[in-house]
Amino acid sequence: MKLTTAKKGARHRRHRKAGAGWLGIDRVSIVAIVVFLLFLAAWEWVFIPLTGISPTLLPRPSQIGPALWQGFASGYLLPNVLITLEEVLVGFLVGASLGFLLAIPVAEWPAVERILSPYVVALQAVPKVAVAPLFVIWFGYGLTSKVVIVALITFFPVFVNSVVGLRAMPPEQDELFRIYRASRWQRFIYAKVPNSADYVFAGLNVGVTLSVIGAIVAEFVGAQEGLGSVILRAGFQLDSAGLFAAVGVLTLIAAVLSFLVQAIGRRVVFWTNTNT
Amino acid sequence: MPRILKGEKMASATGVGRSLIRISDVTMRFETRAGDAITALQGVNLDIADGAFVALVGPSGCGKSTLLRLIGGLLAPTGGSLALDGLEVDGPSDRVGMVFQSPVLLPWRTVFANTMLAADLKKVRRREAAERAQHYIRVTGLSGFEDKYPAELSGGMQQRVGITRALVHDPAVLLMDEPFAALDAMTRDHMQIELQGLWAESGKTIVFVTHSIPEAVFLADKIVVLAPRPGRVVEEITVDLPRPRRLEMVNSEPFGRFVSAVRRHFEHDGASL
Numbered sequence: 105m106k107l108t109t110a111k112k113g114a115r116h117r118r119h120r121k122a123g124a125g126w127l128g129i130d131r132v133s134i135v136a137i138v139v140f141l142l143f144l145a146a147w148e149w150v151f152i153p154l155t156g157i158s159p160t161l162l163p164r165p166s167q168i169g170p171a172l173w174q175g176f177a178s179g180y181l182l183p184n185v186l187i188t189l190e191e192v193l194v195g196f197l198v199g200a201s202l203g204f205l206l207a208i209p210v211a212e213w214p215a216v217e218r219i220l221s222p223y224v225v226a227l228q229a230v231p232k233v234a235v236a237p238l239f240v241i242w243f244g245y246g247l248t249s250k251v252v253i254v255a256l257i258t259f260f261p262v263f264v265n266s267v268v269g270l271r272a273m274p275p276e277q278d279e280l281f282r283i284y285r286a287s288r289w290q291r292f293i294y295a296k297v298p299n300s301a302d303y304v305f306a307g308l309n310v311g312v313t314l315s316v317i318g319a320i321v322a323e324f325v326g327a328q329e330g331l332g333s334v335i336l337r338a339g340f341q342l343d344s345a346g347l348f349a350a351v352g353v354l355t356l357i358a359a360v361l362s363f364l365v366q367a368i369g370r371r372v373v374f375w376t377n378t379n380t
Numbered sequence: 381m382p383r384i385l386k387g388e389k390m391a392s393a394t395g396v397g398r399s400l401i402r403i404s405d406v407t408m409r410f411e412t413r414a415g416d417a418i419t420a421l422q423g424v425n426l427d428i429a430d431g432a433f434v435a436l437v438g439p440s441g442c443g444k445s446t447l448l449r450l451i452g453g454l455l456a457p458t459g460g461s462l463a464l465d466g467l468e469v470d471g472p473s474d475r476v477g478m479v480f481q482s483p484v485l486l487p488w489r490t491v492f493a494n495t496m497l498a499a500d501l502k503k504v505r506r507r508e509a510a511e512r513a514q515h516y517i518r519v520t521g522l523s524g525f526e527d528k529y530p531a532e533l534s535g536g537m538q539q540r541v542g543i544t545r546a547l548v549h550d551p552a553v554l555l556m557d558e559p560f561a562a563l564d565a566m567t568r569d570h571m572q573i574e575l576q577g578l579w580a581e582s583g584k585t586i587v588f589v590t591h592s593i594p595e596a597v598f599l600a601d602k603i604v605v606l607a608p609r610p611g612r613v614v615e616e617i618t619v620d621l622p623r624p625r626r627l628e629m630v631n632s633e634p635f636g637r638f639v640s641a642v643r644r645h646f647e648h649d650g651a652s653l
Contacts, residue, residue, distance in 0.1 A: 274484075276480060277484060279454060279480070279484075282472060283476070284497065284501040284549075285501070285502070290501050294501070298486070298488045301488075
């Protein structure tokens with residue numbers, strides 16, 4: 105299953121390469137924007153009037169927009185956005201680095217894998233969200249507990265994909281490096297790491313989306329600041345427009361981060377669409 | 381590396397060179413996953429002269445690729461011994477370069493960086509390696525492609541990179557494992573002519589595995605015919621067609637005689653050739 109994740113990521117990127125690139129606007133993106141506007145219009149002028157749902161339950165886009173504007177204009181949203189962003193970025197970097205670094209001994213030495221794999225599997229099986237309160241007890245209400253949870257959630261997809269990637273050196277390349285009498289270190293640096301890059305980025309892409317979820321859950325469990333607490337507060341006040349605004353910002357953050365990881369991945373692993 | 385003129389080369393090619401590779405009574409057994417023993421090679425004796433172009437020919441399963449890997453030190457024989465320039469082969473050596481059937485280029489490296497792989501992995505002087513790389517890039521017609529990536533090249537061009545890479549650490553022996561098998565017929569003809577030129581110019585000893593009899597006759601001084609089950613040498617044929625050989629010669633009567641001399645070994649063996 106893990107291998108499928110990575111491969112899917114790779115194929116996905118391959119498709120995106122065929123598009124117009126960074127911010128090039130092609131016909132498909134225009135259609136996508138039109139579809140999104142149609143969706144908002146149908147929500148505003150068809151669904152809400154027809155069903156008569158109370159705005160407390162489901163606000164109209166025309167209420168969410170002003171709530172969003174209000175939130176930023178009053179200086180309420182931005183500090184919270186920055187706090188959540190900090191938790192996500194620090195946690196993601198810590199978790200992803202640990203995931204890759206720990207993948208190295210596991211991929212290189214079968215013995216290490218045999219010794220560590222029970223713990224890894226067990227740790228992976230634990231629903232990280234369920235132990236979030238524990239981290240708040242251990243590390244308090246501040247940044248640390250959030251970073252730990254985000255790092256833990258990011259760790260696994262990066263770790264698992266890196267292990268697969270570091271073992272993905274094709275046998276022909278192995279023979280090539282053998283004929284040159286390459287040392288283990290040379291083989292690692294010149295072949296295994298580049299071969300793994302595609303898989304690592306597939307893992308990073310999964311990890312970055314999960315890291316946003318992790319930060320919000322961590323904030324739900326115990327925080328005074330951040331978008332998670334904004335959402336909780338809006339919920340308590342039955343301010344569904346404000347809640348939707350916060351969720352919208354959160355979605356945007358996750359989408360932009362994922363886009364960035366993919367864009368960086370395409371630059372780093374530029375050779376991925378053809379294997380020789 | 382002394383530049384050898386074509387005339388001198390021709391002389392050595394006719395068998396004057398001293399023995400460089402000596403294969404004595406080599407046997408190679410593998411065990412399959414099911415636990416059956418397979419004899420890939422049985423009692424192989426072979427002498428390869430310095431500067432010679434030797435082709436190993438035979439149907440699939442005759443052990444020709446195994447023999448090549450034994451010479452390269454990638455495999456160890458289960459019986460007998462191999463010596464390269466008097467020294468027993470006990471692993472890959474700096475004196476050997478290898479070209480694989482698929483070019484096995486590193487897709488994240490440019491053409492030039494791929495050819496320079498030996499300089500990254502071995503204690504080779506970078507400047508000398510770069511000079512050799514540039515020289516062979518010219519000889520193999522890769523000039524102007526140095527900064528391209530493998531994915532941007534055709535199959536023939538990729539294999540040229542593979543050949544150049546194998547020569548950059550200046551090995552005495554070039555082992556080639558069906559290097560042109562994956563190429564289309566026209567590219568293949570072209571590559572054979574180029575390889576002949578490269579061999580004459582470089583003075584290397586080439587051991588060339590192929591399942592194509594005409595390719596073997598066209599390229600080699602000596603054809604070693606192998607038969608399968610168990611893999612063994614059935615005949616060594618000296619090809620004394622004049623050099624440089626040209627494509628028109630393929631249709632000539634002497635060329636045809638050599639082809640049939642090799643082919644008759646396989647006629648009872650079904651259509652495996």
